[in-house]
Amino acid sequence: MTSASSLGVESADRRPRPSDPPGTPGAPGPFGRLGAWSATHTRSVFVLWVIVVAVLGAFAPKVESALSGAGWQADGSQSVAVRQIAQQHFGGNASSAIEIVVHADRPVDDPAVRHVIAQAETMVRADPRVAAVVPPQPGATISPDGRTAIVLAGAKADPNAMVRAADDLKGPLAGLSGHGVTVHATGASVLWSDFNTANHNAMMHSEILSWPVTMIILVLAFGSLVAAGLPLLLTMAGLGASAGSLVLLTHLTPVSIWAMNFAMMFALALGIDYALFMVMRFRGARASRGRGTVAAVVETMDTAGKAVALSGATVLVSLSAVMLVPSPAFRSMAGGIMLAVAFVLAATLTLLPAVLAKLGHRVDAVSLPWAKTGEHRSPRFAAWGERLWRRPVAYGAASLVVLLALAAPVIGLRTAMPSIAVLPNDASARAGYTAVQHAFGPGAPGTLQIAVPTAAADEAAGIARHTPGVAAVVPPQAATDHSGWSMIQAVPKVDPSDPKLSGTVHTLRAELPHGSLVGGAAVENLDLQHLLTSRTPLVIGVVLGLGFLLLLIALQAPLIAAFGTAASLLSTGAAFGTARLIFQDGHGAGLLGFTSQGFLDGWAPVFFFAMIFAIAMDYTVFLLASAKEHYERGRDVKDAMVGAMAHSGRVIFAAAAVMVAVFFTFAVSGPLPPKEMGIVLGVAVLLDAVLVRLILLPVLLRLAGHAAWWSPSWLRRVLPSVRFSHD
Known part of the structure; x- marks a missing residue:
């Protein structure tokens, strides 16, 4: 049996040993034994984590180019079906197509303007992700004043690839502007390209701002520079491994770029939480009970480690409920966060005990002069607990009143998908969107697409023309591949973000001939919003139920x-x-x-x-x-x-x-x-x-x-x- 001295036990009292069989009074449990193994096999743990981070981290630099930018859709909805029909049978004239808006201070049939339009057509036609390129059509994609024209670059690839195409094309297309002519790429794919870029840059900027504040708080909380660095170790290990895993996961299914953004945030937050809980307990075990390093690790893992594991399980269970929403973006975001949490949790329960065992008393190195590094029990919070014990009703009632008062406005909460206004004014999609509205009317950026069996196309077009919320209808276009589908373009009277558009879509779906499908980029947002609204009670119920079950098991x-x-x-x-x-x-x-x-x-x-x-x-x-x-x-x-x-x-x-x-x-x-x-x-x-x-x-x-x-x-x-x- 392992000797007490080999466990680093510094007192004469009999303390539980990692080698004690389960059932021995005070014997370590599964987490204690895991901590003992990590503490006594530090080299193996370090080598294993170096291999994991090195192998998976090698893929991490590809994460931004590998992850997808679309996926904000309601799988199984009419709008997704229309997009697929348009892409397969109508030259890619789907919601994911790229629109090139050319606006000039003179008519678009001017030779100089026609030259710019021809250049734009050549540029997009050279991209393998673009299907048919449709030049501006009088009466349809040339404005009534003759100064704005739209070139349509059909979608040949899936929506995620079209977002990447937008990433590549919007800059060169904007470069064609000059001499009174402006060129902007717009459409859903460009919108998501701009949206992802703006949000990614903002999140990176915010994380840069947060790091100094985080470090200051960590140093104050731990009282030691060495201890304060441990959460960063967990975060870096977890992020490196999870980023590489996300890249590998893209070979099986598209993963939203937002998955990495949220994963970074959650990995940092939980890495700090878990490290704080574990390190504080480790220092307290060493200081208050006179235990050696390995015994302190065992106690830490048997108590704080167990709590961390249950906490991590609760986090994973809560996020898994998002998988009930059949939308690729939501599922991949939840999956990405869960992956990061899993790696941070694994690092907390294996790598951190090994690091603590290796550091021992040096975990308190480079301490602040006033810090009580060995203190586990906080006198201030103990005094606060005593105060709550003496006057529970007063403090509890005050807390409850504030929470209920802040929660009351939830009753009137309204939700909708983001409008174009969330993009910066100079974003390509927003500039093109605004130009289309000025030239063709407020509803033009949200043109509806109606896929209808050819036999009922004329009837469907007549119904669409007489629908109150529709401003104009383009005559039906039959698919050239004899698939039996026809496509009708219907321009609504209102902006795509106007709540009235939902009523127009509902009316069309109710009155159009059997087999008709209503879609378009704006309708995809409406269908996703409807899906989210309908699934929210289910997700909340599952999260609450599983959360209660895990707490019941734990407590x-x-x-x-x-x-x-x-x-x-x-x-x-x-x-x-x-x-x-x-x-x-x-x-x-x-x-x-x-x-x-x-x-x-x-x-x-x-x-x-x-x-x-x-x-x-x-x-x-x-x-x-x-x-x-x-x-x-x-x-x-x-x-x-x-x-x-x-x-x-x-x-x-x-x-x-x-x-x-x-x-x-x-x-x-x-x-x-x-x-x-x-x-x-x-x-x-x-x-x-x-x-x-x-x-x-x-x-x-x-x-x-x-x-x-x-x-x-x-x-x-x-x-x-x-x-x-x-x-």
Whole structure:
């Protein structure tokens, strides 16, 4: 049997050894044994992670070019079917086609203008992703005043490849401008190209701003430069591996570029959370119990490591619910974040214990002069816990009132897909969009495409002409490949982002002949919005149900598991209520530098709910796992509540401070979507950490007393045994 000295045990007391068989009093559990193995096989762990990061990281530089830029669609919808029909049977004249808008200060039949148009046609025709190129047609794609013309570059490739084509073509096309002629590429593919570029640049800028703030908070939280660097180690390892994995995943299915953006953010946030919890516990185990390095690692993994694993499982489960939305962009974003979380979690449970074992007391190296590096129990948060214990109703009621007041505006929350206004004014898609509206009317950028069986084409065209919301109808065009399809172009009267367009589409779908399909870029947005609205209750229900189940397994107590789930829901509701006041009603819009769209972007409720709930449950697991650990030791409800605050309050506060700083930097980004993300997530973390985890949930523990930890005997027989106390 391994000797006590070889474990680094510095006291004469008999302490559990990693080699003790399961069942021995105080013997390490599975996570403790994993920590012991990592601590005693540091070279193997380091070599393994170097190989993983090196192999997968070799693919990481290709991530931006490999990931897709489209996928914002409702699979199985009419609009997606119309796009596929248009691409296959109508020369690529689909919603993903690229439109080249040429505007001149003189008629477009002027020789100099015709030369520019010919150059544009030659440029796009040379791109292998472009199908048929349709020159400007009088009465259709030449404006009534004769000064604006549209060249249509049909889509020969899938929507993701067409976004890449837009990336490549929009710059050279704009270069043809001059001498009174302007050339802009526009259309859905160019819009997503500009949208992804603007958001990617904004997120990179925000992350650069957040790093110095993050480092300052980490140094203050850890009190040591060496310890403060550990979260960055986890983040770099997790990001390098996940970025390479995303590139490899693109060989199986398209992955949205947003997956990497969100993965970077989540990897940093969770890497900091997990490292804080683990390192604080490791330092406390060494200092308070006189344990050696390996024994301290074992205790850390048996307690904090177990909580981190359950927290990671909760995050993964919450994000997996987004997979219920049949949209490639949503599924790939959720998958990308889950991949990053999985790698960060693996690094936390294997690489971090090995690093801690190697560092030992040197984890406190380069400490701040005033830092108490060995302190695990925070006197300030212990005093706060005592105050909550004495006056639970007053503090709990105040917290609840604030949360309910902020959550109340959710009742009037409206959502829609982003309008063209989210793009910078100088973006190619927006400039072309504006030129088309000025020349052809407000609804021209959102022209509807009606795919109809040829036998019913004339009837369908007549119905479309008499539909109140339709301004003009182009005569039916039969497919040249004798597929039996005809295509009708119908120009609506309103801007594509106008809510009235939805009524027009609904009327057409109800009145057109059987077999007719209504699509177009604007309709794809409407179908996606309808899908998101219909799936939101399901996603929320699944997230809440699975979150409660995981807490129940972890805590073995139905009442406190229900409290934790409900509290997370409350802070999430308060964040969305605040989002409605800011982004829908426009309060503070001038300060944040944006113009309100009158709604919240349609993808926010589903995706942000899963993200917020995952983060909230992260803190819930840390707090309640610590409370359960104290309760298991002496069945003292006061010690459980106050002890949890003393041991996890500082970690929750520091981790939340980092997250809030990171998320709020996105509020200063240029485009609107990163602002929404930064404000919603930042407010959610702030409210959850301050009002829920540090006030409301401890108060609920206080008021529930022993009932919080009660579990019926039949449930204890069904659930696996999970304990957080180490000895």
